[in-house]
Amino acid sequence: MQGDLGRSLITRxxxxxxxxxxxxxxSHLAVMSLIVAMLIALPIGILSAVKQDTTSDYVGRFFAIxxxxxxxxxxxxxVITFLAIWVQWIPPIGxxxxxxxxxxxxxxxxxxxxxxxARLAAVSMRMTRSSLLEVLRQDYIRTxxxxxxxxxxxxxxxxxxxxxxxxxTVIGQQFSVLLGxxxxxxxxxxxxxxxxxMLDAVLxxxxxxxxxxxxxxxxxxxxxxxxxxxxxxxxxxxxRYR
Amino acid sequence: MIRESVTADAAPxxxxxxxxxxPFALRGLWxxxxxxxxxxxxxxxxxxxxxxxxVVAILAxxxxxxxxxxxxxxxxxxxxxxxxxxxAFPLGTDPLGRDVLSRIVYGARVSLIVGLASVIxxxxxxxxxxxxxxxxxxxxxxVIQRGVDTTxxxxxxxxxxAVMSVLGQSLTNIILVIALVIAPxxxxxxxxxVLAVKQQTFIDAAQALGASPGRIVARHVxxxxxxxxxxxxxxxxxxAIVIEAALSFLGLGTPPPTPTWGAMLSGxxxxxxxxxxxxxxxxxxxxxxxxxxFNMLGDALRDLLDPRLRSR
Numbered sequence: 395m396q397g398d399l400g401r402s403l404i405t406r407x408x409x410x411x412x413x414x415x416x417x418x419x420x421s422h423l424a425v426m427s428l429i430v431a432m433l434i435a436l437p438i439g440i441l442s443a444v445k446q447d448t449t450s451d452y453v454g455r456f457f458a459i460x461x462x463x464x465x466x467x468x469x470x471x472x473v474i475t476f477l478a479i480w481v482q483w484i485p486p487i488g489x490x491x492x493x494x495x496x497x498x499x500x501x502x503x504x505x506x507x508x509x510x511x512a513r514l515a516a517v518s519m520r521m522t523r524s525s526l527l528e529v530l531r532q533d534y535i536r537t538x539x540x541x542x543x544x545x546x547x548x549x550x551x552x553x554x555x556x557x558x559x560x561x562x563t564v565i566g567q568q569f570s571v572l573l574g575x576x577x578x579x580x581x582x583x584x585x586x587x588x589x590x591x592m593l594d595a596v597l598x599x600x601x602x603x604x605x606x607x608x609x610x611x612x613x614x615x616x617x618x619x620x621x622x623x624x625x626x627x628x629x630x631x632x633x634r635y636r
Numbered sequence: 637m638i639r640e641s642v643t644a645d646a647a648p649x650x651x652x653x654x655x656x657x658x659p660f661a662l663r664g665l666w667x668x669x670x671x672x673x674x675x676x677x678x679x680x681x682x683x684x685x686x687x688x689x690x691v692v693a694i695l696a697x698x699x700x701x702x703x704x705x706x707x708x709x710x711x712x713x714x715x716x717x718x719x720x721x722x723x724a725f726p727l728g729t730d731p732l733g734r735d736v737l738s739r740i741v742y743g744a745r746v747s748l749i750v751g752l753a754s755v756i757x758x759x760x761x762x763x764x765x766x767x768x769x770x771x772x773x774x775x776x777x778x779v780i781q782r783g784v785d786t787t788x789x790x791x792x793x794x795x796x797x798a799v800m801s802v803l804g805q806s807l808t809n810i811i812l813v814i815a816l817v818i819a820p821x822x823x824x825x826x827x828x829x830v831l832a833v834k835q836q837t838f839i840d841a842a843q844a845l846g847a848s849p850g851r852i853v854a855r856h857v858x859x860x861x862x863x864x865x866x867x868x869x870x871x872x873x874x875x876a877i878v879i880e881a882a883l884s885f886l887g888l889g890t891p892p893p894t895p896t897w898g899a900m901l902s903g904x905x906x907x908x909x910x911x912x913x914x915x916x917x918x919x920x921x922x923x924x925x926x927x928x929x930f931n932m933l934g935d936a937l938r939d940l941l942d943p944r945l946r947s948r
Contacts, residue, residue, distance in 0.1 A: 574791030
């Protein structure tokens with residue numbers, strides 16, 4: 395018991411040092427995937443609920459189920475190849491943080507983030523729709539409408555915040571899948587993150603490095619779920635933690 | 637709403653009173669099929685696709701036009717490499733001259749075996765853990781649930797990769813690894829249902845009549861767990877196929893030369909996507925259709941088994 399993560403069995407460098415070099419990219423990729431997923435899911439989910447059983451609802455739901463069914467490794471493979479063939483463009487290799495070179499960072503990570511975020515977007519969209527439909531049937535929404543509140547205000551000010559608790563829960567649950575997606579997408583897009591580090595460690599049977607990477611992913615998920623739990627109290631002030 | 641038992645010992649089995657499993661439990665197989673067709677036509681279409689997958693997997697030697705391992709040779713004795721789709725090779729050939737259609741047909745077998753076996757083992761393990769944890773609670777519940785927490789804190793594919801690095805590549809190990817990924821989630825669902833069922837008066841009645849805990853769990857609690865487990869198992873079948881394909885894609889799945897959809901996509905497919913895109917597109921489409929079918933069937937079953945969700 396040394397209080398650190400030991401040394402890599404292959405490179406003999408400290409595992410913490412190896413992880414620290416890669417964490418930046420994976421964190422960027424995870425956060426960007428989350429943002430992209432929310433940017434896709436929330437508008438479509440809200441539109442789907444407000445326009446229930448219309449063409450836009452059916453189209454939104456179809457794309458959601460499609461997003462759940464397309465494996466990220468296949469999507470990534472097809473996207474990267476067709477980008478290279480049709481647009482003659484591939485994402486640059488060599489990571490630049492957002493605060494140093496935003497254009498390079500976005501060109502490098504936006505497409506991988508879209509691919510990783512597709513599944514989370516699909517799940518969140520379905521939950522947003524389902525949760526908003528339930529809230530829109532509540533008495534206080536009827537009261538708000540009866541008072542003459544504009545529909546936009548009813549949705550944005552009264553319904554959305556209450557409908558958001560199950561969505562945040564799903565985001566917490568799906569964050570694990572999102573991080574799993576980084577392993578595959580980093581491998582396909584040749585991005586030097588913790589995921590590709592772990593995959594290399596698995597192929598080389600570098601067990602100390604594998605342990606370190608697993609611990610990193612577990613720690614991120616625990617912290618994310620803690621933040622999700624804490625967000626409940628902000629979303630619904632009736633919820634209090636003792 | 638929960639299926640109720642009348643007494644601890646007099647009731648031959650749990651009697652349905654419109655609970656989660658009621659739509660299916662009351663109608664028998666054909667009634668359930670008709671209910672699915674009438675209320676959830678997309679779910680019924682998905683069930684037909686899945687049935688098709690089962691038939692293809694079982695009848696692979698009959699349906700596959702060629703041997704999936706055979707290097708097809710031309711008249712000069714050279715392998716027919718990367719032949720675009722033709723009448724002789726409807727989905728083309730790979731860089732070694734093997735027929736892609738036959739490999740996809742045989743790949744269905746691997747996907748189905750891995751999916752079914754891992755889901756059966758995973759849900760069985762999860763059900764046992766959930767039943768023990770939910771019914772007996774106390775210290776044992778705490779120990780089991782903290783173990784479940786720990787496992788669920790690790791992304792499925794990361795856990796699978798870590799365990800595969802220790803166990804090594806084989807079909808059996810893939811099944812065990814995916815079962816390990818499924819079990820914690822299943823145990824949570826079962827535990828939640830058991831905690832709800834335990835509050836019902838028919839459980840009190842069974843206890844008052846002197847039924848043993850084992851008998852109560854087996855005869856009165858277990859039947860109520862069936863509906864949520866069925867939904868979870870259906871969705872997980874799709875996920876298990878994707879995890880197997882992802883592991884094969886990353887080079888840690890079923891060892892070659894066994895044809896699997898993930899390996900076809902990764903190896904010959906990915907390397908030759910510019911010159912022969914069909915090598916990656918067809919296995920990818922096969923995976924997507926099957927996963928889509930399992931997701932839609934899972935959705936349909938959930939809607940039918942949970943009356944609160946029917947109108948959404």
